[in-house]
Amino acid sequence: MKIGVVGGGPAGLYFALLMKKQDRGHDVKVVEQNPPDATYGWGVVFSDRALSFLEASDPDSYHDIERVLQTWDDQAIVHRGQSVRVDGLGFSGIARLELLRILQDRCRRLGVRLQFGTRLTDLAPLGDCDLVVGADGVNSLVREIHREHFRPSVEVLSNRYVWYGTAQPFACLTLTFREHRDGVFVAHHYRYAAAASTFIVECDAPTWAAAGLGGASDDESRRYCEDVFGDALGGHRLLSNKSTWLTFKVVTNERWSHDNVVLIGDALRTVHFSIGSGTRMALEDAVALARACAATPEVSAALREFERAHRPAVDKRLGVAARSFLWYERMRETLRLTPVAFAYDYMMRGGSLSPERLRERSPKFAAAYEAERARS
Numbered sequence: 172m173k174i175g176v177v178g179g180g181p182a183g184l185y186f187a188l189l190m191k192k193q194d195r196g197h198d199v200k201v202v203e204q205n206p207p208d209a210t211y212g213w214g215v216v217f218s219d220r221a222l223s224f225l226e227a228s229d230p231d232s233y234h235d236i237e238r239v240l241q242t243w244d245d246q247a248i249v250h251r252g253q254s255v256r257v258d259g260l261g262f263s264g265i266a267r268l269e270l271l272r273i274l275q276d277r278c279r280r281l282g283v284r285l286q287f288g289t290r291l292t293d294l295a296p297l298g299d300c301d302l303v304v305g306a307d308g309v310n311s312l313v314r315e316i317h318r319e320h321f322r323p324s325v326e327v328l329s330n331r332y333v334w335y336g337t338a339q340p341f342a343c344l345t346l347t348f349r350e351h352r353d354g355v356f357v358a359h360h361y362r363y364a365a366a367a368s369t370f371i372v373e374c375d376a377p378t379w380a381a382a383g384l385g386g387a388s389d390d391e392s393r394r395y396c397e398d399v400f401g402d403a404l405g406g407h408r409l410l411s412n413k414s415t416w417l418t419f420k421v422v423t424n425e426r427w428s429h430d431n432v433v434l435i436g437d438a439l440r441t442v443h444f445s446i447g448s449g450t451r452m453a454l455e456d457a458v459a460l461a462r463a464c465a466a467t468p469e470v471s472a473a474l475r476e477f478e479r480a481h482r483p484a485v486d487k488r489l490g491v492a493a494r495s496f497l498w499y500e501r502m503r504e505t506l507r508l509t510p511v512a513f514a515y516d517y518m519m520r521g522g523s524l525s526p527e528r529l530r531e532r533s534p535k536f537a538a539a540y541e542a543e544r545a546r547s
């Protein structure tokens with residue numbers, strides 16, 4: 172089979188390597204607009220350590236990834252300067268560039284053709300492919316070309332965020348909330364290498380406007396955020412990687428494929444960063460699509476099977492993500508709570524965690540919350 176993949180992010184690279192591994196006779200090409208060592212963002216976090224689905228699919232890349240993962244058990248939620256620990260969660264982080272490098276190496280070893288520095292503007296160069304995979308991210312060209320078939324919906328959230336790095340090696344995944352003269356900010360920060368962390372700053376639209384961040388330069392924005400989160404940063408600077416203030420696009424598609432063309436990863440649907448699952452779900456799409464292709468030789472039937480088998484799990488996760496981003500869009504309303512009650516409200520925001528499950532998973536935190544309630 173001749174396979175053309177648009178986009179060399181986690182979804183495209185992982186699907187390419189799985190297909191080549193399935194059958195060395197497949198001719199698999201990945202077309203990527205950027206050079207191999209270019210990436211946006213810093214590190215990504217996985218919401219739990221259960222990346223074992225990667226081990227079953229491709230042990231070689233799994234072990235390379237596992238070797239460089241930063242892992243931790245607790246999450247901290249800082250409100251009114253008080254840090255509340257939620258035990259027993261289990262997160263892991265990795266530099267996005269490191270993840271891509273591992274997947275690129277694995278693709279090369281298997282014989283996937285990687286074509287960097289080529290931005291596609293139409294699908295003519297892949298016209299002779301039996302299967303075309305749109306793994307080209309949130310602003311997908313493939314989705315746009317076939318929009319009347321995929322029927323995408325793109326909702327733009329009102330909160331603003333900017334993705335920085337810092338050398339401060341945070342102990343665990345932390346959310347630091349700040350009530351500031353201009354409004355309300357939250358930083359999502361976590362270590363992804365021994366001395367490197369991601370630091371995403373988010374605020375609501377009125378705060379962003381009051382702070383004048385719309386007209387601020389890169390340096391001015393960084394200095395402003397360093398001022399808001401000075402104590403969390405412990406004297407470290409924020410690092411910019413062409414970091415600009417963005418709004419999050421919530422992308423979904425009514426249909427996942429058309430003829431021999433299919434979408435995966437962020438091109439198919441985005442997952443709000445507050446549930447730390449976008450990369451993981453992109454990799455899961457790749458696994459599910461490769462599985463459907465192995466089971467069903469006829470391409471369009473395999474693509475329909477991919478959607479049938481995989482869509483229920485994806486839709487469930489998107490429901491959690493939607494409740495999570497709405498919580499952030501309304502975070503002002505929750506700030507009146509005490510730090511422990513605030514952390515509890517945060518933990519329950521996705522609607523997928525019952526009080527019983529929280530008690531089992533995070534016994535120390537649940538006990539602290541129940542003790543506070545009993546006192547009040």
Ligand SMILES: Cc1cc2nc3c(=O)[nH]c(=O)nc-3n(C[C@H](O)[C@H](O)[C@H](O)COP(=O)(O)OP(=O)(O)OC[C@H]3O[C@@H](n4cnc5c(N)ncnc54)[C@H](O)[C@@H]3O)c2cc1C
Pocket residue numbers: 177178179180181182183202203204205212214215216217289290291292306307308309311312332334371435436437438442444447448449450451452453
């Ligand atoms: C602020 C922020 C924080 C995040 N944090 C996390 C996190 O902590 N954990 C997590 O799991 N996820 C996180 N994510 C989400 C994660 O980054 C994405 O879900 C993931 O990268 C999706 O992988 P992908 O391969 O589908 O798309 P991408 O990683 O976007 O890759 C798409 C690729 O396609 C290429 N491309 C696009 N158009 C073309 C074209 N026309 N021709 C050729 N190439 C093209 C692009 O250059 C890119 O390399 C975060 C996202 C944001 C915005």
